[in-house]
Amino acid sequence: MFYELAQSLTSGLLIGSALAVLSVGFSMAWGITHVLNVAHCAFAVLAAYLGYWSLSLWGIDPLLALPAMLPLFFVLGVAMHRLLIRTTARRAHDLGLATMVLTFGLGVVMENGMQLAWTPDPRVLKTAYSSLAFSIGPLIVQAPHLVAFGLATATIGALYLFAERTFMGKAVRAVWQQPMGAALSGIDLDRVTTIAYGLAVATSAVGGVAMSLLYTFDPATHLSWLVYVFLVVILGGVGSILGSALAGLIIGLIIGVSSVFVPLAWNNLVLFGLLILLLLLRPQGLLQR
């Protein structure tokens, strides 16, 4: 029993980190720009396809392709903000609601565009380390999980340092916490939100690559990934970088523990039930005061 628990916890926590990095951008965009980007995971699946493509066509590992993808996704995010969100924001009475419909439409367009481009067949990433595993005592750690964990740690860490240490990052936080005050102190709101948006979409690329190391994917997968994102954000609190990281790990932990002690069929119910409870106890997310 102890061995099973330790093993389930190990893999659960590593998977949780992938969920965290998938969600952190979504949470940030929501917090700062008040945009609920339902197409967030469609971007992630797009990144998964690009990674798959670079590996199968040119033999370049998705991890190596990622540095090239990041600027591309940053630009995509900026373009999305400039072309779609800002235009809508000018007329919207409630931007959150309007962008929900808007990005849902974008998700539909992207999903079917990807289906046209890559067929609806499911894909599996086969990297050099796909079937590697390491033993730590009796515990076994799968290499793709470890890589996903590394990606998540690096990305979330970088994002956190950016928000805490750089001027732009502080500006982003200021805009989120007090838009009026930030504007008064001379921060260019528009520029800051655009950059935040670009960053959010760029992290979705990291999330997509991390998820594609662990799971199969096809164009329709983005909707099931989105459910994970919602779970993480609800627990971590909207806009909280560290909250997302912690929430991802907690979800992994719950899945790991419950799959040992309750029948698997009830796992989702346990997860959802605990999340609802946590949310009712701490309505503003884990880390918010």
Next chain:
Amino acid sequence: MTGHPSRRQMLWTTLLIWLAALVVSACGQAPAAPAPTTAPATPAPTTAPAAPTTVPAAPQGTPIKVGCSLPLTGAFADTGVWVERGYRQWAEDVNAAGGLLGRPVELTIYDDESKTENAVNLLTRLITVDQVDLLCGGYPGTAAAAQMAVAEKNQKVYVSMGGHMASFSQGFTYVFGAPPLMGQWWYEGLYSWLATLPEADRPKKAAIFTINNPVGAAILEPMPEKLGALGIEIVVNERYDVPLTDAAPLVTKAKAAQADIFFANGFFPDSVQIVKAMRALDYNPKLIAQGVGSIIPAWVQELGKDGDYVFSGTAVHPSLPFEGISRLNEVAKAKYNAPVAPIYFIFGYAWMQALQRGVEGAQSLDQTAIRDWLKSNQITTVAGTFTFDERGLPPPYNYLTQVIDGKVELIWPPEVRTKDPIYPKPAWGQ
């Protein structure tokens, strides 16, 4: 809210316009041929091997309309497009061979976006607006089960994979599984083959993990009894929901229980995760059996070596010795660049052939005549020879398959065997 006249006028004008649009779109039978889905760009048909035509007389008269809905976008699109290709291939072949009852056939296939609700509405549309002469079946089981009820209410013959045993036990008389994708029969071939092994060589302890959906429930249903008869003890028996977040706990449980036969009764994505976790956790049961994910092309294409030695079942197979299969293999290669004809391509083709046999047997498009003819005669399709009972089902059967060197080989029954099984499974990576 007491309203300003101009505002109210605007509102009602808008509402009226929409109502008009509704009526037009709902009742409108104006477009002669509702642009059916066109198959994705395929190479010119000349590259496909010619149909084995014996009577090249061109079909004449008004076309016979055949219609259905399939999931061509959304979660089930990967399978849906192959069923569609099977249907279209059949239509092409029938038209090249002189048509059905001497008339050309015309397919109308709508996309139901992988939603059961759309599948039901579109089938009603096909029956009442497009007034198709014949129906073709939907996918997956939940959509088929819902459509079976619609077909029965409208007294239309409906040939499909069915929604597993439950859907054939409702007293429906117009539905046929020809052949069905019958979860309850899924491991028939496996049980028979295991029974031929000396008792000492058989696995002793089974771990069963089943996807929580109709297919999984159907596969699981007969397992305790069948495995019990083989002297195999079930040590773990659990169901899981999809998406499966983490496969490691499943594998750890089976490993801890020292199960030497492992059943992953699931679909493609979850089973891929399970197999990957088995390899990573270095769990080596003597036999791995998988549900409905390992017989689709993606299994060998995407999983490679790790997908080897997995056993599964099937009701149709590209290596079976039935007439027409080798041609379907050639077509699949030429048109779609598939190594062999995928299972659902053959399924789609076979369902249409069954319908065709019924129409030709009854020499009419009268649904009751077709049904009665099918229930009292034997038919031959690319999936084999069938007779149907009052439920519309053939006698229970299923083949045993094993993935060997990246190919889905037939193992059981012995007369169709394409390769000897590899048992016990070699350790991972060997």
Next chain:
Amino acid sequence: MRRVVSGSFALPTSDAMIGIGLALACALVPLVTPSAYALSFLFTVFMYGALAGSWNIIGGYAGYLSFGHAAFFGLGAYTTALLLFYFGWSPFLTMPLAGAVAALFAALVGYPCLRLRGPYFSLVTLILGLAMYALVLNLPFTQGSTGLFLPFLKVDVYTSHVIFYEVMLALLVVVTAILRQITRTKMGVGLAAIREDEDAAGTLGVDATRLKLQAFMLSAFLTGLVGGVYSYYKSYLDPSFVFATSISITIVLMALFGGRLTWYGPLVGAMTLSVVNEVLTTQAPPQTARIVFGALLIGVIMFLPDGLMSIVQRHFRHS
């Protein structure tokens, strides 16, 4: 604050008259024997109209965006289906029970959940929907994932289409009438106050907690009713459909697309999206159809972020 808008029980105003006229016209449609498909398509349109309208009570008027209305829909559907399956009771009679079960569930979860504001409420309702799905999938008496096959209505196919058409139309009329009536009563004013500024609403003497709960239960009750009829209509029921998150999302989408601040917005949204989707499905190749649909959502919302019906309001403002 006693009666903000007078005359709510007086003679119906002209928009109500037109509405009643339209409803009557729709009710007479079966007399011209349209195709069964026309009836079944209109049934679906009415159903989504009624669902979006029910959702709008809590989501639009009160501004509490529920992403979990599939839970109420599914509960309603399973209530009538199980009663029919085990006891043979007609769903047309047990319909109110379907609504009541949904409302009861809403009362249970509403009290704690409605304390959450904004996105947190949306997300917790989303999870509630998922949890209900997981629960029904695993309960012993629901036949789990295999689903329930229900007996057909004992009339010929066309008549059954007519019956379901009329029943769903009646439900739509009821929902729409309630939706309109709310805007003219104290409840509507209270909900609007909660939507605009909940804290301020409290100081104005609005009992926000109670009003929200009432709106949530009413919304759930109506959604449950619709679900109760739907299960009988479809005669095959499985949890993966009636509890699907896609239903919750579709309802929200329709209401937002049409415009959530008016009583007719959700109805217009449901009609528009259903018709557009139907035309695309039947007239265009599959992926193209979906891409056009998505692009349409983007296009409309970019220029009318508050929904289609904001044109009407804008016209009013300028005239």
